[in-house]
Amino acid sequence: MIAYIKGKVTYIQDDSVIIDVQGVGYEILCANPFVFQTSLNDEALIFTYHHVREDAQVLYGFKNQEQKSLFTKLLQVSGIGPKGALAILGSVNVSDFVAAVEREDDKFLTSFPGVGKKTARQVILDLKGKLTAMLSISHESADNQPAQKQSVEGLSEAQEALRSLGYSEREIKAVIPQLQKENLSNTDEIIRKALALLMKN
Missing domain, CATH: 1.10.150.20 (5' to 3' exonuclease, C-terminal subdomain)
Known part of the structure; x- marks a missing residue:
């Protein structure tokens, strides 16, 4: 079992990152590859789960x-x-x-x-x-359950709104980590913040 991979982040794709370890490129599927954007062309450690099927072997990667x-x-x-x-x-x-x-x-x-x-x-x-x-x-x-629920639902609604405005999945995924850090609960606020981030990128 491959517990983690440490190497240089060479590519970030819509659903995966490529890590170079001594000349070997490992493709690692991630929930949001863009959380590793700050490590692009630098060394990073990615926790991995090695999923083995009859027809494929897949590495899934995680920030922690x-x-x-x-x-x-x-x-x-x-x-x-x-x-x-x-x-x-x-x-x-x-x-x-x-x-x-x-x-x-x-x-x-x-x-x-x-x-x-x-x-x-x-x-x-x-x-x-x-x-x-x-x-x-x-x-x-534990004490902030309603706010958490509203935050997750608001983020989901905001993503749908951004798609309807013509933004690609890649563009939307790129700003999600920053939106989660903001911890905004109102959908309109999330959309406004997302649009501001998208205009910067």
Whole structure:
């Protein structure tokens, strides 16, 4: 199992990054490759999950160990594959997701791509009580549940609005990490901030 890869970030693509390790380029699929934008042409360490199938071997990459741990737990849930787990990680902070599972918020969970009511209930059934020991949930995360929910939904609505304005997935993904740091809860505010960032790029 390949636990992590350390090397030079040579390319950033819509769904992956290429890391050069002593002349060998590893393609690593990521929820949001643009989180590694600041490391382009520099050395970076990416935590990886080596997924082996009969017809392919795929490396999935993560910014930190918490994201990787949640990814591996999600793969244990019936109905969620690597692509679905990656889509969830690209839409939410780890602590927010864990808090939603602990409070059995299936409405929050169904806001993620490809997660219906049945899968949301399965996530809660399989993972409740199993994530808190592995992942750190801050008191702020536990005490600020409505704001977290609004933030995730607002971000999702903002992405849809940006698509309707003609921005590409690549452009939208490039500004998501900055939007998440802003921690804005109002959709209009998120859209305004996103447009300002997109005009800079």
